[in-house]
Amino acid sequence: MTHVAIIGGGPGGYEAALVAAQLGAEVTVVDSEGIGGSAVLTDCVPSKTLIATAEVMTTFEVASELGIDLSCNDPDAEVAPVVDLGAVNRRVLDLARAQSADIAQRLTREGVRVLQARGRLDGAQRVVATLPDGSEETLDADVVLVATGASPRTLPTAQPDGERVLTWEQVYDLDERPEHLVVVGSGVTGAEFAGAYNALGIDVTLVSSRDRVLPGEDADAAEVLEEVFQRRGMTVLSKSRMAAVERKGDRVVVRLEDGREVEGSHCLLALGSIPNTEGIGLEDVGVVTDRGFVKVDRVSRTSARGVYAAGDCTGVLMLASVAAMQGRIAMWHALGDAVQPLNLKTVSSNVFTAPEIATVGWSQRAVSAGEIEAEPVMLPLSTNARAKMQGVQDGFVKLFCRPGTGIVVGGVVVAPRASELIHAIAVAVAENLTADQLAHAFTVYPSMSGSVAEAARRLHRVE
Numbered sequence: 001m002t003h004v005a006i007i008g009g010g011p012g013g014y015e016a017a018l019v020a021a022q023l024g025a026e027v028t029v030v031d032s033e034g035i036g037g038s039a040v041l042t043d044c045v046p047s048k049t050l051i052a053t054a055e056v057m058t059t060f061e062v063a064s065e066l067g068i069d070l071s072c073n074d075p076d077a078e079v080a081p082v083v084d085l086g087a088v089n090r091r092v093l094d095l096a097r098a099q100s101a102d103i104a105q106r107l108t109r110e111g112v113r114v115l116q117a118r119g120r121l122d123g124a125q126r127v128v129a130t131l132p133d134g135s136e137e138t139l140d141a142d143v144v145l146v147a148t149g150a151s152p153r154t155l156p157t158a159q160p161d162g163e164r165v166l167t168w169e170q171v172y173d174l175d176e177r178p179e180h181l182v183v184v185g186s187g188v189t190g191a192e193f194a195g196a197y198n199a200l201g202i203d204v205t206l207v208s209s210r211d212r213v214l215p216g217e218d219a220d221a222a223e224v225l226e227e228v229f230q231r232r233g234m235t236v237l238s239k240s241r242m243a244a245v246e247r248k249g250d251r252v253v254v255r256l257e258d259g260r261e262v263e264g265s266h267c268l269l270a271l272g273s274i275p276n277t278e279g280i281g282l283e284d285v286g287v288v289t290d291r292g293f294v295k296v297d298r299v300s301r302t303s304a305r306g307v308y309a310a311g312d313c314t315g316v317l318m319l320a321s322v323a324a325m326q327g328r329i330a331m332w333h334a335l336g337d338a339v340q341p342l343n344l345k346t347v348s349s350n351v352f353t354a355p356e357i358a359t360v361g362w363s364q365r366a367v368s369a370g371e372i373e374a375e376p377v378m379l380p381l382s383t384n385a386r387a388k389m390q391g392v393q394d395g396f397v398k399l400f401c402r403p404g405t406g407i408v409v410g411g412v413v414v415a416p417r418a419s420e421l422i423h424a425i426a427v428a429v430a431e432n433l434t435a436d437q438l439a440h441a442f443t444v445y446p447s448m449s450g451s452v453a454e455a456a457r458r459l460h461r462v463e
Helices: 011-022 037-041 044-062 085-109 188-199 219-231 320-334 364-368 385-389 418-430 435-440 450-457
Strands: 003-007 026-031 113-116 118-121 126-130 136-140 143-146 150-152 165-167 180-184 203-207 235-237 242-248 251-256 261-264 266-269 273-275 307-309 348-351 356-361 375-380 396-401 408-415
Touching: 003 011, 003 118, 003 136, 011 026, 011 037, 011 085, 011 143, 011 320, 026 118, 026 126, 037 044, 037 085, 044 085, 044 188, 085 113, 143 320, 180 188, 180 251, 180 261, 188 203, 188 219, 188 348, 203 261, 219 235, 219 356, 219 364, 219 396, 219 408, 251 266, 307 320, 348 418, 356 418, 364 396, 375 450, 385 450, 396 435, 396 450, 408 418, 408 450, 418 435, 418 450, 435 450
Parallel strands: 003 026, 003 143, 026 113, 143 307, 165 266, 180 203, 180 266, 203 235
Antiparallel strands: 118 126, 126 136, 150 273, 242 251, 251 261, 348 356, 356 408, 375 396, 396 408
């Protein structure tokens, strides 16, 4: 029997464990943070649960347009929903713990041994697990998978205290709503939290070092989102790089490099992530890293024979879905099953703002830079019948297809539930479908997905 040792119980680790067990291996997961990792316990599941509450709040924006009177028939009354942040955060953490427990139970049912301990490599085929009481257990393994994840990045001049200066893992300890939240960082994490807290009725200032929010996303999508943020009362400071964050009693001061200061009651740091790879023995077994991230190939192999890696610790594309696929691919490859190397051009990703921004395949940036020849079409949601019914005014569907063949190679959706709408485009990209094939599939009328088919129809060319 093949012995597999997995360091880390996040999506990369637990999905790998399930595949390895299915293929008949003896599997041990060494995990110190809790099954599910940060994705389940402190990052993805909690943040999207918080955002689910924020989504409910945003629906009140169009209540009057839809004929809903929130004044309770009293024209002088000012009735507005109020968020109990303490209750929201308790629900967030309860759901995270429940999801972690569900995953742990499934691992046990599948015969996977879960060892609560901190793991490190002691040779390419040995893992030493340090248990909470300080004792050690040595695991000899034919295959080792490193899936240790990543942690929020901080700076010497911006250190979190867990009370007023916070990372995204610490915000769920808040019992009361911040009076004024300053979010530093306008990438995906910063934008999601800024949008969510703004929707919860909190005064938010978003500090962006770049010229726009979401600098890594589609420029048209980012423009729509920034306009929505500002319309909802958020202050967006572009080209404003943070120099330091200082706490002064019950206030925080964010000092910018140009000398300006932004004062608030709380500060959320969204400065990226650093891999959890220090001190786990990678260098001793010849695993090559780059700024701490483990270098892997498309089947998750590291430079050390028999050692694989998956998830955020590789820095490949820091999504739970990618981590899970990397873990599965690693086990399929290591245990001799059929395997397809990871193809990042088929990965769909989503920014959980309101509206959501979902993407797959080749981007507008790549097309504009000449990296691929493709024809674009962009269809605003304002023409969609279902969008009109729901009071949706912001958003669009954008498709890219190859000239000549008409094969769909990418797409962007900006809409409520874009994370669901992108799936049809993701299938088209993954299966090399043409715009005509995508257009000929029936969609429900009226539906938001109808805009996907309509955009595809507009790419039809008469030969």
